[in-house]
Amino acid sequence: MNSNRLKDQIAVVTGASRGIGRGIALRLAAEGAIVVVHYGTRQEAAEETVSLIEAAGGTAFTVGAELDSLDSVLRLLQNLDEKLICRTGSNRFDILVNNAGIGTSPSFEETTEDDFDRLFAVNVKAPFFLVQQSLERLRDGGRIINISSGVTRIAYPHIMAYNLTKGALNTFTLHLAKLLGPRGITVNAVMPGIIDTDVNAAWLHTPDGRNFAVEMSALGRIGEPSDVADIVAFTASHEGRWVTGQMLDATGGSHL
Ligand code: NAP
Numbered sequence: 001m002n003s004n005r006l007k008d009q010i011a012v013v014t015g016a017s018r019g020i021g022r023g024i025a026l027r028l029a030a031e032g033a034i035v036v037v038h039y040g041t042r043q044e045a046a047e048e049t050v051s052l053i054e055a056a057g058g059t060a061f062t063v064g065a066e067l068d069s070l071d072s073v074l075r076l077l078q079n080l081d082e083k084l085i086c087r088t089g090s091n092r093f094d095i096l097v098n099n100a101g102i103g104t105s106p107s108f109e110e111t112t113e114d115d116f117d118r119l120f121a122v123n124v125k126a127p128f129f130l131v132q133q134s135l136e137r138l139r140d141g142g143r144i145i146n147i148s149s150g151v152t153r154i155a156y157p158h159i160m161a162y163n164l165t166k167g168a169l170n171t172f173t174l175h176l177a178k179l180l181g182p183r184g185i186t187v188n189a190v191m192p193g194i195i196d197t198d199v200n201a202a203w204l205h206t207p208d209g210r211n212f213a214v215e216m217s218a219l220g221r222i223g224e225p226s227d228v229a230d231i232v233a234f235t236a237s238h239e240g241r242w243v244t245g246q247m248l249d250a251t252g253g254s255h256l
Contacts (some may be wrong), residue, residue, distance in 0.1 A: 015100025023225025177245030193251025218253030
């Protein structure tokens, strides 16, 4: 689907080399946005996202940085500033999608302190400081969209530490929406259910795994990155302007 709802806007999508982030990058570009395709380690995959966007007539470029600390956020923004100023004459942008994340965790019993700290560093600390350090770069009337998870609504205790990180992201979303409302910036969380990406590939592509996921959704199928990307695009668009501080369920009606 191509439209110009986001024409001339600049969107930064973290973790857009693969999976849901790639889907979001493709969708926002199809809406006319210039998309910054962030990646952690897989530059080639990020370049592939850019190629797919360009092949569809869109505009995008990559920025790489592993995100897990304030320092890493500052490195990303320095790199981003240089590339944005070179292309647009300014380092301002309109849409920030905090999508990069570690998508699973060990069982409650097996989670180590290092696992716990790493999950919170990547899934909570990095988006926290990325937003904080982006406040002057983000234009008034802009959008922040945090990719959370359905596990903040549905009990799924075998990935406990991961679930807690997404709960923190929802809380961040609520308070940030109040803080940034006076600038006309909306802040929302989108909460996917089971989506067919690398993080689920090993179990989801077995007959039992497929049945489990299909039966979970009221709509009777497995979610695709585009299912999430369409909701993000709505939230990013002018049509989404009156929705803020919300946790938008994108689980295909899982566990209704
Ligand atoms: P994925 O396929 O594993 O992709 C993860 C993306 O995040 C990649 O682009 C990766 O970059 C980047 N990333 C991971 N750790 C990073 C780090 N430390 N620094 C910088 N970038 C990092 O994941 P996904 O399934 O698309 O999930 C995307 C988001 O949706 C995550 O926040 C996840 O929690 C959430 N989610 C997923 C599901 C699901 O079922 N898939 C459900 C609910 C919520 P590189 O590839 O370049 O390393």
